[in-house]
Amino acid sequence: MAIEIRPREDQPVVTTRPTTEPASARVPTRAPEQAAAARTTKIEARDLNLYYGSFRAVRDVTMDIPANEITAIIGPSGCGKSTFLRSLNRLHELAHGARMEGRLLIDGVDIYERSVDAVDLRRLVGMVFQRPNPFPTMSIYGNVASGLRLGGGPKPADLDEIVERCLTRAALWDEVKDHLGAPGTSLSGGQQQRLCIARALAVDPEVILMDEPASSLDPIATLRIEELMLELRGSYTIVIVTHNMQQASRVSDQTAFFSMGEDRAGYLVEMGQTTTIFTNPREQLTEDYISGRFG
Amino acid sequence: MSATPGTLAGSRAPFAERLAAVRGSRRRTMDRVMRTVALAAAVVCVIPLAAILLFVVIKGAAALNLDLLTKPPKALGTGGGALNAILGSLQMVALAALVAVPVGVLGGIYVSEFASRRSARAVRFGADVLAGVPSILIGIVAYTLLVLPFKQFNAAAGSVALALIMVPVIVRTTEEMLRLVPRELREAGYALGVPTWRVVLSVVLPAGRTGVLTGVMLAVARAAGETAPLLFTALGSRLVNVGEFGQPMDALPLFIYNGARQPITALNEQAWGAALLLLLFVLGVNVAVRARSWGRRAG
Ligand SMILES: Nc1ncnc2c1ncn2[C@@H]1O[C@H](COP(=O)(O)OP(=O)(O)O)[C@@H](O)[C@H]1O
Numbered sequence: 001m002a003i004e005i006r007p008r009e010d011q012p013v014v015t016t017r018p019t020t021e022p023a024s025a026r027v028p029t030r031a032p033e034q035a036a037a038a039r040t041t042k043i044e045a046r047d048l049n050l051y052y053g054s055f056r057a058v059r060d061v062t063m064d065i066p067a068n069e070i071t072a073i074i075g076p077s078g079c080g081k082s083t084f085l086r087s088l089n090r091l092h093e094l095a096h097g098a099r100m101e102g103r104l105l106i107d108g109v110d111i112y113e114r115s116v117d118a119v120d121l122r123r124l125v126g127m128v129f130q131r132p133n134p135f136p137t138m139s140i141y142g143n144v145a146s147g148l149r150l151g152g153g154p155k156p157a158d159l160d161e162i163v164e165r166c167l168t169r170a171a172l173w174d175e176v177k178d179h180l181g182a183p184g185t186s187l188s189g190g191q192q193q194r195l196c197i198a199r200a201l202a203v204d205p206e207v208i209l210m211d212e213p214a215s216s217l218d219p220i221a222t223l224r225i226e227e228l229m230l231e232l233r234g235s236y237t238i239v240i241v242t243h244n245m246q247q248a249s250r251v252s253d254q255t256a257f258f259s260m261g262e263d264r265a266g267y268l269v270e271m272g273q274t275t276t277i278f279t280n281p282r283e284q285l286t287e288d289y290i291s292g293r294f295g
Numbered sequence: 296m297s298a299t300p301g302t303l304a305g306s307r308a309p310f311a312e313r314l315a316a317v318r319g320s321r322r323r324t325m326d327r328v329m330r331t332v333a334l335a336a337a338v339v340c341v342i343p344l345a346a347i348l349l350f351v352v353i354k355g356a357a358a359l360n361l362d363l364l365t366k367p368p369k370a371l372g373t374g375g376g377a378l379n380a381i382l383g384s385l386q387m388v389a390l391a392a393l394v395a396v397p398v399g400v401l402g403g404i405y406v407s408e409f410a411s412r413r414s415a416r417a418v419r420f421g422a423d424v425l426a427g428v429p430s431i432l433i434g435i436v437a438y439t440l441l442v443l444p445f446k447q448f449n450a451a452a453g454s455v456a457l458a459l460i461m462v463p464v465i466v467r468t469t470e471e472m473l474r475l476v477p478r479e480l481r482e483a484g485y486a487l488g489v490p491t492w493r494v495v496l497s498v499v500l501p502a503g504r505t506g507v508l509t510g511v512m513l514a515v516a517r518a519a520g521e522t523a524p525l526l527f528t529a530l531g532s533r534l535v536n537v538g539e540f541g542q543p544m545d546a547l548p549l550f551i552y553n554g555a556r557q558p559i560t561a562l563n564e565q566a567w568g569a570a571l572l573l574l575l576f577v578l579g580v581n582v583a584v585r586a587r588s589w590g591r592r593a594g
């Protein structure tokens with residue numbers, strides 16, 4: 001699979017730093033074309049610790065998430081995958097007693113710095129949730145437009161166009177173009193999830209977080225979501241949490257394996273090229289998990 | 296009776312035998328007694344409602360005519376209608392709602408969306424206490440603050456008293472209804488970079504609007520039926536008062552109260568007619584609210 005890195009035309013990249021320690025460097029065996037690709041890092045986590053009150057849910061995570069690729073996070077349930085993901089758009093801090101330590105950089109910008117507003121950040125870091133959650137009081141059109149309408153910025157004049165573009169991008173346009181005024185909740189589960197993806201795309205994010213986006217869907221709807229992710233790959237940095245290992249191996253370029261310590265805190269066991277993690281992991285724990293021996 | 300505890304599986308009696316042994320007839324008798332007693336109690340609960348409905352409908356229907364709806368009362372028991380009370384109730388309840396709905400809904404929003412756990416508990420407790428205060432005390436407070444200083448019974452004081460009765464009902468139902476809105480929906484809003492106040496107004500409130508409206512309607516029905524807070528605030532009046540909130544005003548409960556106390560048959564009959572109107576309104580609101588929630592569950 002050739003890695004296509006397409007710089008975003010619409011938004012100049014603030015700082016594009018070469019990875020100080022490329023994820024691929026830590027992988028013992030790797031495919032030659034991946035070594036050749038000039039990968040840039042989008043998100044850097046440094047000694048990240050995430051707490052709920054006194055309970056540490058995520059411990060000392062340091063990892064680099066490459067730009068415009070799909071990074072899968074796998075691991076047993078309760079090991080802090082969602083918590084980690086939600087720290088990337090600062091949804092984590094909305095929980096009672098939530099706290100973080102360490103550093104999280106996106107394109108070199110420390111997103112937990114005082115000057116960064118979480119509301120602004122979330123426009124650039126979108127999210128798709130486990131259960132499709134279209135706004136029930138809004139139409140299909142209204143759902144896609146909601147981020148732009150409610151976000152407080154100036155309303156774009158070409159909203160119709162944006163809505164069409166996003167629905168097309170989310171592979172939903174043909175199915176809904178004749179009833180854009182129908183409630184978003186009138187769609188099937190798979191369609192609702194694609195609607196939620198279109199809604200996330202509408203505010204033009206750079207990163208899209210997906211927390212088990214297909215776990216409530218049937219196999220066919222799941223497949224469509226996966227196809228869609230591959231479509232979006234290259235234009236967006238996608239981080240997906242999944243407990244479906246086939247899914248991780250089908251869609252992702254990079255895989256990060258989380259596990260849980262004695263203290264129930266989740267930590268990153270290893271991260272690397274998906275093919276490597278699935279065929280030749282460094283850690284015994286990873287191999288045990290992938291071969292279904294625990295988790 | 297039954298097998299001794301600790302009997303090993305191998306030495307148990309046959310299943311059918313054990314089943315017969317445990318099936319105590321005494322227990323079944325008790326079940327039946329309990330059931331009958333509970334049913335009797337339930338019937339006792341329903342009888343008063345049926346009696347009230349029957350009584351008010353029969354007595355009220357006889358007094359119900361066009362005059363009742365369109366004419367003010369004439370001099371002592373010589374006919375006329377309850378127009379003064381109908382218009383008074385509408386105006387005072389409307390003014391009370393104008394105050395209580397924004398305050399109550401915003402208060403509910405505060406408790407459900409913004410408050411820390413401690414202040415949420417404090418506001419909730421306050422609302423529950425206020426809801427439990429006998430309504431005559433609320434009337435006295437309004438009397439002290441809004442009647443005595445002006446040396447004038449007035450409808451505005453009545454509206455304020457009614458608003459005080461409505462607010463806690465609205466705060467509590469709003470809060471409970473908003474808390475039923477799934478967290479995922481709020482997070483969907485936040486994840487799009489929508490500011491909190493906008494998430495509340497454009498996502499949470501619309502999603503919970505049916506429930507909030509239910510609370511408002513129940514509060515309106517409750518206020519419409521209150522007598523005590525109006526006794527020494529709006530006082531009542533035999534004149535039609537439209538828009539003069541500085542003056543006494545009548546209301547259906549006051550009209551009933553005053554009419555029923557007089558030893559004059561014609562006034563008693565008018566009171567029954569007004570009682571039927573009030574019942575229809577309150578019952579109508581309640582049925583409408585129930586019908587909405589049934590419709591929603593079915594849909
Ligand atoms: N809002 C919260 N408050 C307190 N503890 C939480 C909260 N959310 C998650 N946790 C705890 O944090 C740990 C990690 O949860 P989570 O990130 O959801 O795991 P995963 O997504 O890997 O299944 C779990 O032990 C969970 O109970």
Ligand SMILES: [Mg+2]
Nearest residue numbers: 081082083211
């Ligand atoms: Mg999770």
